[in-house]
Amino acid sequence: MVFSFFIAGHSFKSRLMLGTGKYKSLKDAKESIYLSSTSIITVAVRRAQSVMGIDSLVDALDWKCLWLLPNTAGCQTVEEAVRVAVLGREIAKKLGQENNNFVKLEVISDSQYLFPDPLGTLKAAEYLIKKNFEVLPYVNSDPVLAKQLEEIGCAAVMPLASPIGSGQGLKNLYNLKIIIDNASVPVIVDAGIGTPSEASHVMELGAEAVLVNTAIAQAGSSPKMAIAMKLAVKAGRLAYLARRIPLKHVAQASSTQYGTL
Template sequence: MMENNYMKNESKITKQDNFQIADQIFQSRLMLGTGRYKNTQEAISSIKASKASIITVAIRRMQNSKNIGKSSLIDVLNWQKLWLLPNTAGCETADEAIRIASLGMEINKKIGQTNNKFIKLEVISDSNYLLPDPLGTLKAAEYLINKGFIVLPYIYPDPILAKQLEDVGCHAIMPLGSPIGSGQGIKNLHNIQIIIENAKVPIIIDAGIGKASEANHAMEIGATAILINTAIAKSSDPNIMAESMKLGVISGRKCYLAGTMQKNSHGKASSPNEGILKVI
């Protein structure tokens, strides 16, 4: 819900605007993926330009925790300043996602984040549009939560499913704006607004954002954070695009906190009628 108390909002805007998932507090509301970059150096410099706090990495790309220390991206990032969000990308069933998630926790321990139980849950059996499986996601989420994981499920923006996942104990919900890597922006705006309105946990828009204006819009409607990968990695200049997305997220968040004016069907003069000089 939009906030209207100016003094309350002013204090929110001037102080550091962190957000929280479970017991972890993060400074940046822009989260980054690590796939599709031309090379490791380009990924590192983009992450630096974005000022992101949370970085997600597909567990399958890491193959197994024994590969840690063999010149991969995960070896060269500073995990004292960044938070790793392992994800189950590539898993087609709930059982497969559950097995991969367990490996993710082991990787967290390998990089020194022994208290990190976060997992981005993806269960995708649709190879064409890459839409997540709602039943498989719910099944895997329940199991992983019972095993102590902090589960962030990636879902189609279905308000009922989002509430069910929250009710079983998910600490954040990640509805897609449009299909993964499509750059179509937010195609399910109304559903996402309903999810945000009903949620008591962070709502992170994940997938489909192609431009900084789209990231800005997502934050303006009250999203907690944005996760972006392809829009940065496949741009002509990922460093500049990463900074652009950072600024778009910051601007959209401040707009949301400030509270926007009401739309009017007619124009309204910004200057008062009183005191206008009459021409004789």
């Protein structure tokens, strides 16, 4: 139970979630997903629709062992995101996941930095929740918005660490900590993580999970990076549960002076 966690009543064995874009080959993607021991795979619905076929990663994976998290990547408006979310649910059903109502909600009108639209995300989330979706919104690291999304019924919140695909790491650490400390739903740090140490760091802060795509898919060796991320997430979770020592402003010897000559 140390490494498993729950989203909307569903239990998952791994706290490392993987994206499926940008891999150098289908073989690389399949091997990395397998070696990561992930439970949840996110797939852009638009890309899945266009590539489903004999060479498709969607078709190549064992969906009895993996949970599909359809995402609305590429949607710039509320209306687009809602329509694509519905299509994503249909793909999940075709894969045999009849009770899968999950959607990673992305509403992104900013084409340069790919920052999520907060108002559009909130509006789309409200609508999808009424349609019985389990909404996992991708958001800026905004503690106020994160709490609002939680209060309207989102199953989790997915704040970015830095711009998606940038590998810049933990640029919004203070805000991420505020979101984690005040959330009653899982906080899944998504976007910007570039190294295993960064994944471990946010897990040490108490994040429930991380979602990694580019850092694995574009690494020199994707399979090796997938293993490294898996171990880092586990180490970070254990460190969070173990509770670190308090910081001190002076040195303190590790052995006492008792009994010395």
